[in-house]
Amino acid sequence: MNGSHAAPAGSPAGYRETYARWQADPTGFWGEAAKAVEWIKPPQVIFDASLGTYGHWFPDATCNTCFNALDRHVRDGRAQQPALIHDSPVTGTKTVFTYAQVLDEVATLAAVLQDLGVAKGDRVIIYMPMIPEAAFAMLACARIGAVHSVVFGGFAANELATRIDDATPKIILTATCGVEPARVVEYKPLLDGAIALSRHKPDACLVLQRPQVEASMHATRDRNWRTLTAAARATGRKADCVAVAATDPLYVLYTSGTTGRPKGVVRDNGGHMVALLWNMANLYDVKPGEVMFTASDVGWVVGHSYIVYGPLLHGATSVLYEGKPVGTPDPGAYWRVVAEHKAVSLFTAPTAFRAIRKEDPQAKHLAGHDLSHFRALFLAGERADPDTLHWAQEVLKVPIIDHWWQTETGSCIVGNPVGLELLPVKPGSPTVPLPGYDVRCLDEGGRPVPAGTMGAIVLKLPLPPCALPTLWHADERFREAYLTTYPGYYNTSDAGYIDEDGYVFIMGRTDDIINVAGHRLSTGGMEEVLASHPAVAECAVVGIRDALKGEQPCGFVVLKSGVTQSAAEVEKELVALVRDRIGPVAAFKLALTVNRLPKTRSGKILRATMKKIADGEDYAMPATIEDPAVLGEISTALKGRGIG
Known part of the structure; x- marks a missing residue:
């Protein structure tokens, strides 16, 4: 190699x-x-x-x-090396796949996709949990030049429908369920609901039946994943790699x-x-x-x-x-x-x-x-x-x-x-x-801006490989979203500063910079201070509407397990800590203890949604939220302080 x-x-x-x-x-x-x-x-x-x-x-x-991910490694001596280890404490299973085994699975699945009419350039949506077949599906698409679009398993039907309409997939690959620590999430009803909502209809859905849920199959649209791959394997049917342009x-x-x-x-x-x-x-x-x-x-x-x-x-x-x-x-x-x-x-x-x-x-x-x-x-x-x-x-x-x-x-x-x-x-x-x-x-x-001064973080064009x-099918939207705000630069929509040594500090999204009585302040800087308190496990600071100052910071904090101090005591100490570390200019007077913070499934805190709740504004339920009930808890906590 x-x-x-x-x-x-x-x-x-x-x-x-x-x-x-x-x-x-x-x-x-x-x-x-x-x-x-x-x-x-x-x-x-x-x-x-x-x-x-x-x-x-x-x-x-x-x-x-x-070919670069699998075939060349099998050819060059890694055939028996583990490529993928599936470790699943939620199902109590562990499986190791060598490079040769992954190649066999992928080439076989790619042949099934071709038999279902998928060709170079076609889109395939993958709506699956964290199982090996999800990775096989991605690689199988890459093998035959199809364009995959992975949608987080368990995504709501209406959100999945918008992606179906945008990507217009030839087929959709799915599993019957995802397994969470305390529940099993059935995917098939969500997928069926999304297809009913979408204008575009896929030719077929390839469905992997997991042991935890046996889903009913649509008579004309659904195909059984294991049945088709077993048939392809029995006849030795495998797909070759298709040449695609690097672009x-x-x-x-x-x-x-x-x-x-x-x-x-x-x-x-x-x-x-x-x-x-x-x-x-x-x-x-x-x-x-x-x-x-x-x-x-x-x-x-x-x-x-x-x-x-x-x-x-x-x-x-x-x-x-x-x-x-x-x-x-x-x-x-x-x-x-x-x-x-x-x-x-x-x-x-x-x-x-x-x-x-x-x-x-x-x-x-x-x-x-x-x-x-x-x-x-x-x-x-x-x-x-x-x-x-x-x-x-x-x-x-x-x-x-x-x-x-x-x-x-x-x-x-x-x-x-x-x-x-x-x-x-x-x-x-x-x-x-x-x-x-x-x-x-x-x-x-x-x-x-001078070193150490807060501003918009941008990337000089051109961007690298x-x-x-x-x-996707939105060139003008691409230019408007990323290239027009600062001509000659890609706009990251992140804010921060670069110090005298060239170190970059990302303090949050540009909408996480709040304006308190004319002072531009970073919510990330305040979060640093709150997180330094020994009782605080995690926190988020958002700017909420204030008639006098324009905005005022509100700190939401989750306490560590086993903390003996009362929430009120911790909140009082946090207000003093921000005043001491950042100064009175921050006007930080509101710390609010909550049991948990609203997050996306990737762990990002939904600060913009929290701000809308605090400001009493209408908001759409974020598509990627981990647990929608947390927003109700945030609203209740704010109302307890007369906010929102």
């Missing part, structure tokens, strides 16, 4: 040299990185700038992502839009592979043959990049985990998985660690687990508050790497490149821009 790596690990100037090399010759840098991909037709043109500031990467190359879409992944209409982020084949292979080695420092545990879901971009594609492209082993950080069965769940499968890295969201810390603040469940193979914890998905980072560092004794990226970019923008060199950590900062990203901080007029080339 061929490949290329940047400066050797441990090189004292590894990051600086590598970033400077990219700055001096971006096309040369990515042309070299592209050698890690096995192309059908290698690129002669690395970047086509004919589209102006945006452009296309590897426009004349052809490739196949599935052809691999998948469409929907992210929430401000209008309520989801945005279909497009990911191409070639640039995606190049960036993920570079990141696996240089950012995550995972070597081929090693085990990476990414505790996310295939419904999110993290699951796409670092459960399925990144590890397999790199020849590593990936853990597909069907469980929670707590409650399956206890706060030691992640430690068991890391120890049992000898994972060298864990990638999860900060909210998972806040949940673990809330239930087990002394990390007693860590005892007895051998983490000698474990080298680093990676956090992303939301801001990693310094207090959580310090706690993780203290109990794990390994580098804790906060890094920042978006669904739109598909891989990391700002991070600590462990595979090049471990840079000094500054709590609250995901560290420095990675090659490909020229990160700037601008004021509302698009002018650069892997970043979205457009939105």
Whole structure:
């Protein structure tokens, strides 16, 4: 297998040299990185700038992502190496699939898709839980050039319907249910309801019957997954890899839009592979043959990049985990998985660690687990508050790497490149821009702000390989959403600052910057202060309407298990703490103790919805909310203080 790596690990100037090399010759840098991909037709043109500031990467190359993730590893000696470990505490099962076994499953399923009429360029929606077949489905689509769109299993019927209408899938792949710690969620009624609501109707649905739920089948539309794959296997039917252009879409992944209409982020084949292979080695420092545990879901971009594609492209082993950080069965769940499968890295969201810390603040469940193979914890998905980072560092004794990226970019923008060199950590900062990203901080007029000054975080165009080339069938919406606010830059919609050392601090979305009596203040900065209180497990600060000051901050806090202080005592101390650390200018007078915070299934706190409740405004139920009942609890708590 061929490949290329940047400066050797441990090189004292590894990051600086590598970033400077990219700055001096971006096309040369990515042309070299592209050698890690096995192309059908290698690129002669690395970047086509004919589209102006945006452009296309590897426009004349052809490739196949599935071949790079599976076939070449089987050919080159990894056939018997574990590729995928399915660890499911909610069903009590564990299954290991070698590269040869995954290839067999994927090629067989791809043949079934072809028999159902799926061809290159057709869309396939995948609506499945965290089971191996979800990964097989993604790779099977990639194998035959179909464009997959994974929708989080259990998504509401109306939200699934909007995605069906936007993607217009040829077929939909699903399972009968998802298994949660305390319940089984039936998917088939949700899917049937979505198809009834949607204008577009798929030709067929391929249904995997799980042991927990046997669903009734639609007479003409539904096909039995196991029956068709067994028939294909009995006849030796397997699909070959189909050549696609590097610029052809691999998948469409929907992210929430401000209008309520989801945005279909497009990911191409070639640039995606190049960036993920570079990141696996240089950012995550995972070597081929090693085990990476990414505790996310295939419904999110993290699951796409670092459960399925990144590890397999790199020849590593990936853990597909069907469980929670707590409650399956206890706060030691992640430690068991890391120890049992000898994972060298864990990638999860900060909210998972806040949940673990809330239930087990002394990390007693860590005892007895051998983490000698474990080298680093990676956090992303939301801001990693310094207090959580310090706690993780203290109990794990390994580098804790906060890094920042978006669904739109598909891989990391700002991070600590462990595979090049471990840079000094500054709590609250995901560290420095990675090659490909020229990160700037601008004021509302698009002018650069001094170091340490809050502003809009933007990325100078063009973006590197892997970043979205457009939105699905919405080029103009893409330009309006990302490219018009700051001409020449991609607008991240995140706010923060860059310090004198070039470290980037992401303090929240631009709408999380509140204006208190003319002072622009970061809710993230206040959350840092609240989280530092020893009784606080997690928190969120939102700006709520105030007749005098325009807005005033309101802090929602969840207390750790076993706290003996009363909520009123803690709240009083929190008000004093913010006044002491940030000053009277913050006008922080309202701390509110709640049992839990409303979150998406990926762990992001729904601050905008909380603000609307506090301001007494109407709001739509967020499509990705984990538990809608929490919003009622928030409303009740606010009304108890005469708010909302």
